[in-house]
Amino acid sequence: MRLSRAFLPTLKETPADAQIASHRLMLRAGMVRQTSAGIYAWLPLGWRVLQKVEQIVREEQDRAGAQEILMPTIQTADLWRQSGRYDAYGPEMLRLKDRHDRDMLYGPTNEEMVTEIFRTYARSYRDLPRNLYHIQWKFRDEVRPRFGVMRSREFLMKDAYSFDLDYAGAQKSYRQMFVAYLRTFARMGLKAIPMQADTGPIGGNLSHEFLILAETGESQVYLHRDLLDFDVLGQAPDYEGDLSPIVDFWTSRYAATDEKHDEAAWNAIPAERQVSARGIEIGHIFYFGTKYSAAMGLQVQGADGKPVTPEMGSYGIGVSRLVGAIIEASHDEAGIIWPDAVAPFRLAVLNLKQGDAATDALCDRLYAAFDGDAVYDDRPERAGVKFADADLMGYPWQAIIGPRGAAAGKVELKRRATGERLELSLEDAIARIKGA
């Protein structure tokens, strides 16, 4: 995208009300614009990142055997009366009435609706197991939304729901999501650690939350260093096989948030393997048995002809929140440092002298080689402005091209994460970036 024609605005001032790095940087880099308290529009730079994050989530859900659907944002209150949650859910639920005065709500989550859908179609044991997920905007009317997209009111969530015939099946579904989550976050360049969690308003008796470490994290966490050293993407899991060894590795090493912290277990870890840090929650998985299926009358015919009430679990990832979390985990004084997999563009081509024929030609050729995955800073701005904006926006690679390099046929490449600089021919520069 040519910046002279793009809608990629940056702000020079640091917004006064932004307390954490991701919020400040997302506003300064023109990724989002707040349109009401805790509600954001995603501008082109932010939208590209959000789509990349969403696509990684989708691919790993699909790989684990979950099937994508899309449930609507507006739900009837009747569904929530069936589960008993309509009255139990507090003022965070955005309630409304339609023109016929029917009680509706903007979905904060979808256990009821997915149970109703599954109930409509599932007849027999042959229709299970199934895991249905969607990636849809949710609304939770936080009393004091803050921290930008990390704690917004309208937010994008991936929520999956598993249906199994028995406890063993439900545990298998749980482990599939457990492993899928590890892979999802690892692909985004994040070290996410599963920790045992309270089940809260979803209910149930088994639950893990996934946290990444970041200085601005909302929770204090304690963990065994083994967990940070593990290479999640080292081998592809067989989702139909036994996933217990992977899950056991993670659950047998100590990892806990403040609320679940156990001093005795913690002290049993050698001091040099103890890691105490701040954490940000980016995913949460629950097994809750028949809580919703029983309340809502979901039954199928078992293999023996008798009715079975399916066991369920739900599995959430805060997709829009992840964009902020990635920035919290990966930035410096100058701006964002995008992991390659979620970068809005892989490369920024910085033309230091527009109008110089050799410089323009070299920039054009490099830009053309990246077919939509590069920005070309062809604005009539000083070099310093271009450097600062590219650092702020955090593209993994910058190609700095001026008359001297162009005359020699050389491109100066800068790797944003390390500051490393290389002087390469055009062909080598292209190969280097594409090979990264």
Add this chain to the structure above:
Amino acid sequence: MRLSRAFLPTLKETPADAQIASHRLMLRAGMVRQTSAGIYAWLPLGWRVLQKVEQIVREEQDRAGAQEILMPTIQTADLWRQSGRYDAYGPEMLRLKDRHDRDMLYGPTNEEMVTEIFRTYARSYRDLPRNLYHIQWKFRDEVRPRFGVMRSREFLMKDAYSFDLDYAGAQKSYRQMFVAYLRTFARMGLKAIPMQADTGPIGGNLSHEFLILAETGESQVYLHRDLLDFDVLGQAPDYEGDLSPIVDFWTSRYAATDEKHDEAAWNAIPAERQVSARGIEIGHIFYFGTKYSAAMGLQVQGADGKPVTPEMGSYGIGVSRLVGAIIEASHDEAGIIWPDAVAPFRLAVLNLKQGDAATDALCDRLYAAFDGDAVYDDRPERAGVKFADADLMGYPWQAIIGPRGAAAGKVELKRRATGERLELSLEDAIARIKGA
């Protein structure tokens, strides 16, 4: 996707309240499930089609130079008070209050919000022209929603908004969208005809709606047969060049809905070139000048240093509605006939004898060759059920494989649209399907 593990439910009965073909077929094929009046969940089959339609819309918007953003669904009423539309918009607007009792609404469209966003960042003539679009769920509280996704309350819309310095620029933006719309619909296998339209509540003085012909269309339309014969995809347009010849071709031939019908102009067409039919609206474009920019104080500095109030247009496509419209235009007694470009899966592999080693092996090989773009009907069902479901769900190709063909190494291919049948080797069958 293996049907034995998929959530691709079909209904045997025709739903009583579904009046039109697309509604009936979408329910029977398990594409959608109504969760409240006029509100639908998209099940895996429907969701795949919706995503394909959305992606074509996106690619053609990008190609025409529009830039994607994502605005939220919930808006503050304050924005609509600035334009004067908050009171003017009727009961179709879903109004609500948040926990702090602030007036909010579920966006039925986004002229106000995009003007506010653009106003925040645009400073000078260098920041124009720009065209920003998003593909987001909207809500219009229809008093009597019906016809399934063709007239639902929560629906997916692509809406683009152009900002230009003057009338000539605005006309260029309008023509870019005009041509992009022709290409978008043509890629989906639809013959869409632009017709001059009233501007309605959006305001402004130039507008076209795009209609496709279908027996169940809501409007009577009249057009010159030339328009049906034109090959829209015959040549790629140069969006930065002069698009007038293309637009002039379409606007110089007669095409009108009932409301705009002109008997004299119609009678001037040779009788054999007159086409009178029913039409379904699938897109609408508007030029409305400074209606919103003036009301909301959007100004930039012109090249001469003087303030300029940008000229705007808006451009909508009903993305979820299109799924229904495509079915209205392409179905038969047995079910849906998907155009290749939007088919949920390209191929259905029908195994007529599970457990027969040669049959299973041939099915497995064919299924594997399509890597996610085929369904494999491996359910323990009779052949008749598999034939009927494949016809209903409308996959462009069916591969019918039983013991006799498998022993001879032959696949029977059926083309859904024509009923044509071919007996081919595995390799030839794969080539035939991939080459289509």
